[in-house]
Amino acid sequence: MAGRDQVGGSKAVTLTEVARLAGVSVATAxxxxxxxxxxxxxxxxxxxQAAEQLSFVPNTLAQGLLVGRTGTVGLLTSDLQGRFxxxxxxxxxxxxxxxxxxxxxxxARGDTIREQHQLKAxxxxxxxxxxxxxxxxxxxxxxxxxxxxxxxxxxAPSDDPEDLSLVPxxxxxGRLAVEHLISCGRSRIAHVTGDPSYAAAQDRVxxxxxxxxxxxxxxxxxxxxxxxxxxxxxxxxxxxxxxxPDIDAVLCGSDQIARGALDTARDxxxxxxxxxxxxxxxxxxxxxxxxxxxxxxxxxxxxxLGRSAAQRVFAALDGEELGxxxxxxxxxxxxxxxxxxxx
Amino acid sequence: MAGRDQVGGSKAVTLTEVARLAGVSVATAxxxxxxxxxxxxxxxxxxxQAAEQLSFVPNTLAQGLLVGRTGTVGLLTSDLQGRFxxxxxxxxxxxxxxxxxxxxxxxARGDTIREQHQLKAxxxxxxxxxxxxxxxxxxxxxxxxxxxxxxxxxxAPSDDPEDLSLVPxxxxxGRLAVEHLISCGRSRIAHVTGDPSYAAAQDRVxxxxxxxxxxxxxxxxxxxxxxxxxxxxxxxxxxxxxxxPDIDAVLCGSDQIARGALDTARDxxxxxxxxxxxxxxxxxxxxxxxxxxxxxxxxxxxxxLGRSAAQRVFAALDGEELGxxxxxxxxxxxxxxxxxxxx
DNA sequence: GAAAAGACCGAAACCCTTTTCGTTGCGTGT
DNA sequence: ACACGCAACGAAAAGGGTTTCGGTCTTTTC
Numbered sequence: 001m002a003g004r005d006q007v008g009g010s011k012a013v014t015l016t017e018v019a020r021l022a023g024v025s026v027a028t029a030x031x032x033x034x035x036x037x038x039x040x041x042x043x044x045x046x047x048x049q050a051a052e053q054l055s056f057v058p059n060t061l062a063q064g065l066l067v068g069r070t071g072t073v074g075l076l077t078s079d080l081q082g083r084f085x086x087x088x089x090x091x092x093x094x095x096x097x098x099x100x101x102x103x104x105x106x107x108a109r110g111d112t113i114r115e116q117h118q119l120k121a122x123x124x125x126x127x128x129x130x131x132x133x134x135x136x137x138x139x140x141x142x143x144x145x146x147x148x149x150x151x152x153x154x155x156a157p158s159d160d161p162e163d164l165s166l167v168p169x170x171x172x173x174g175r176l177a178v179e180h181l182i183s184c185g186r187s188r189i190a191h192v193t194g195d196p197s198y199a200a201a202q203d204r205v206x207x208x209x210x211x212x213x214x215x216x217x218x219x220x221x222x223x224x225x226x227x228x229x230x231x232x233x234x235x236x237x238x239x240x241x242x243x244x245p246d247i248d249a250v251l252c253g254s255d256q257i258a259r260g261a262l263d264t265a266r267d268x269x270x271x272x273x274x275x276x277x278x279x280x281x282x283x284x285x286x287x288x289x290x291x292x293x294x295x296x297x298x299x300x301x302x303x304x305l306g307r308s309a310a311q312r313v314f315a316a317l318d319g320e321e322l323g324x325x326x327x328x329x330x331x332x333x334x335x336x337x338x339x340x341x342x343x
Numbered sequence: 344m345a346g347r348d349q350v351g352g353s354k355a356v357t358l359t360e361v362a363r364l365a366g367v368s369v370a371t372a373x374x375x376x377x378x379x380x381x382x383x384x385x386x387x388x389x390x391x392q393a394a395e396q397l398s399f400v401p402n403t404l405a406q407g408l409l410v411g412r413t414g415t416v417g418l419l420t421s422d423l424q425g426r427f428x429x430x431x432x433x434x435x436x437x438x439x440x441x442x443x444x445x446x447x448x449x450x451a452r453g454d455t456i457r458e459q460h461q462l463k464a465x466x467x468x469x470x471x472x473x474x475x476x477x478x479x480x481x482x483x484x485x486x487x488x489x490x491x492x493x494x495x496x497x498x499a500p501s502d503d504p505e506d507l508s509l510v511p512x513x514x515x516x517g518r519l520a521v522e523h524l525i526s527c528g529r530s531r532i533a534h535v536t537g538d539p540s541y542a543a544a545q546d547r548v549x550x551x552x553x554x555x556x557x558x559x560x561x562x563x564x565x566x567x568x569x570x571x572x573x574x575x576x577x578x579x580x581x582x583x584x585x586x587x588p589d590i591d592a593v594l595c596g597s598d599q600i601a602r603g604a605l606d607t608a609r610d611x612x613x614x615x616x617x618x619x620x621x622x623x624x625x626x627x628x629x630x631x632x633x634x635x636x637x638x639x640x641x642x643x644x645x646x647x648l649g650r651s652a653a654q655r656v657f658a659a660l661d662g663e664e665l666g667x668x669x670x671x672x673x674x675x676x677x678x679x680x681x682x683x684x685x686x
Numbered sequence: 687g688a689a690a691a692g693a694c695c696g697a698a699a700c701c702c703t704t705t706t707c708g709t710t711g712c713g714t715g716t
Numbered sequence: 717a718c719a720c721g722c723a724a725c726g727a728a729a730a731g732g733g734t735t736t737c738g739g740t741c742t743t744t745t746c
Contacts, residue, residue, distance in 0.1 A: 012469070012491040014732060025696045030734055040694060055489075060467040061404040061413065062732035065701045070404070072447075072468070081628075082429040090450060098457050099464035104415075105448045107433060114441050121442035124403040125415070126355070146398070148355040230633035256633065263635075285424075286629070290573035290599065292606075357702060368726045373704060383724060405702035408731045 013054045022050040033058070064126060072102045073313055074122035076143075078110040079135035083284060084155055084302060088133055091306025101310060110135070119143060129313030131306070132158075137167055137200040150316035152309040155302070157326045166309055168300035169328035170200050170281075174207025176333050177251055177279050177298050182215050184339050186249035186277050190220045192236040192261065193253025194228035201225065201253055204281065208251055220244050228253065233260020241268055248276055249339075255280035255287035255297055262291050262338065277339040283332075293337030305329050356397045365393040376401070407469060415445050416656055417465035419486075421453040422478035422498075426627060427645060431476055431497055434649025444653060453478070462486060472656030474649070475501075480510055480543040493659035495652040498645070500669045509652055511643035512671035513543050517550025519676050520594055520622050520641050525558050527682050529592035529620050533563045535579040535604060536596025537571035544568065544596055547624065551594055563587050571596065576603020584611055591619055592682075598623035598630035598640055605634050605681065620682040626675075636680030648672050 019029035031039045032047035064070035079085045093103055108115035129149045134140045134156020142160035157165030181189055193201045205223055226232045252258035258280030270276050283299035316322040362372035375382045375390035407413035422428045436446055451458035472492045477483045477499020485503040500508030536544045548566055569575045595601035601623030613619050626642035659665040
C-alpha cells in the first residue's frame, strides 16, 4: 500500500511535510489550505492533494497559539448525575457546526478547591470561554471577574449580578403546568414538591400560584415540601388522598415525585388521568416514558440553554458585550397520558 | 486595589510579563517555576511571587507544542443518554490527580460521518489519546490503526482484534447474579431480558446458565427477549407469573426491566423478596434506589473501566505496549431489598 | 521594445514555553 | 596575581502554523 502511514504510531503530519510533497513553501501551503486568494489554482490543487494523501490535520494548538482562539470551551460542573449537564453540553457542542467547537467537561464534584484546580487547568488549556453549570437553580458563588475569558453561568445563576447567567424559567414552568391542568378541566389541584431550600421548588410554587390566582382558584392544602424522591412522591400522595379525597390533580415538583404519585394513585385504585391528573417537571426521558400512564411534564429546554451559552461566549470574543444579570429560558409543555387520556 | 487585573477581559498573562516583573529572563523564570535546580533560592522566590501576583497560568498549548504532550484525552461516544459514558468519563478524569488530565467529550450521535468529523477535531487538538465509548456492548467498527495516538475502546469492543478493548464482563455478571439468587435459596429462576441482538443480553444468559448448571438447576421456561424497557418487564413478568406460578426469582436483564417486574409482582400481590426475588443489571442509581423494595443489582464498575482506559493511554505514551484484544472488568454485586429482606 | 502592473510565491517574524548551551561573576587554590 | 571550577543566569532555537512583506515572473500597455 504505497503512501500508507506506518501502522500503529505514525507521528502526526505537519504542514512542512505537506509543503515538501507539494513542492511549495509552508507559507504557500498554508494559504492554499485556508482558501487565501494569493495562490494559483493549480498550486492549490497540488497542495490539497498532498494534504489529502498524507491525511494532514492542522495542529489547532499551533493555530491557537498564534490566533489566540482555540475553538474550545470549558464546561465546569458539579452535577455528578449529569442529568442536567449533558443536554447543556450537547447544546453547546451544536451551537456551531459539528466539530467546530469542542467542549472540555470537568466535574468539580461539588468541591471548591477542586473547582479551582479545574479552573486553572482549563485556563491553562486556553479555552475560549467558560460555561459553569450548577446542580440546582440556586445562585452559586461567582468564579471571579478577572478571568481572561468570558464566563456564562447556566442552570445555577451566579450570585454576582455582574455575571451573565442563563437559567430555566421555573416560574413560567409552574404557571404553564397549572394552566395545562386547568385547561384539562381540573380545579382541585394539590402540590407535592421537593426540598424547600431549592429555588426551583419555590419558583415553581410562585408560578403555580399565579396561574391559579388568574383563574380564581386556590391550591388544595399546603404545599408539601420534602425531598426530590419517588418515595416522597408516594408517601405525600397517600397523605393527600386521605386528607383531600376530592382532589383531581397533583402538581409534582419533579418527574420522580410524579412517578411516586402515579404509583400511589394506582395502589389506591384512582384512575389516571380519569380521576386524577398528574404532571411533573424536567421531562426526564427515562422517567416520563416508563411510567403508567406516561407522564406529562414541563421540559426546561436545557439544550437551548447550552446552545445560547456557547453562542454568547463566542459573540463576546468577537467584541460583543457579554451582558449581565439572569436571563431565563422559556419552558415547554410536553403532554402525555397522565393528564390527557390517549387514543 | 493595587496589582489587580482589570475587570472583565484582562488578557492572559505570559511568562514574559512574569519575568519582567521579577527582573529576570524568561528562561530563568521558566526554570524557577518548574523547579529546575539552576536557579538561586532568592531568585526563585521573586519569580514565584511575581507569578502569584499576576495570577500567571502557563500556556499548556505552548507547552504541548514543544513537549508533544497535551494532557488531554478525547472521549468519543455515541451514547446520548450518558448513562454509561459519564461514569467512564469520571474514571478517566480521576486516573491521575485532579486537573492533571482533561477530557474532551464528543458525541457523534451515532452518525459515522459525524464521528469522522469529531475524530478529526480531536486529533487537530492533539489529544494524547482516544477513548471510544459505544452505547452497547456489541463490537463496533474500528476507527482505524494509522492514528498518531493510542486508542482504547470501552464498553463496546472494537471489531478488530488488534485494537485494545475494555468491556464489562457480562458473563461473570450473569453468573454472579444467579449465584446470589441461589445463595438466597432460590431454585425456580426465570429470566426476562432485552433485545436479543445485544451481546450484553446473550452474555448474561450464558453466565446465568453456567451458574445454574453448576448448581444442577435449569432456567424456568425460555429466556424472554424483547426490549430494555420497564413496560416489557411488567408485561413479561405478568406472562411469567401466569404460566409458571411457582417461580421464586426473576433474573432481569436490566434495572429497568427489573423495575417493571417489581411493579407486576406488586400488582399481583406477590411479596418481594418473600415470594419472589428480583435482581437487575447496571446498578443505575435512580432506578435501584427508588423502587419498592430497593433493587439488588450487578454493578459493571464502569468508573474503573474509565480509569484503566486512561491509564493505558498514558502508559502507551510512555513507550509501554498498548496491548490488544478484549479485556473484561469484573462486576460487583450490590445487595438490596429485592433479594434479601432488610431490617 | 521597454516599463508598469499584476499574479504568484517564499523568507521571516510571531505566538509562548522549554531546554540547551554559552557567558558571567565569584570564590578558591597555588 | 593567575587559572580554575562552579553556581547562576541569559540568548537562542525549537515546536507548527499564519501573516506580512518583498521579490520574481508573466502579462499588458504605450
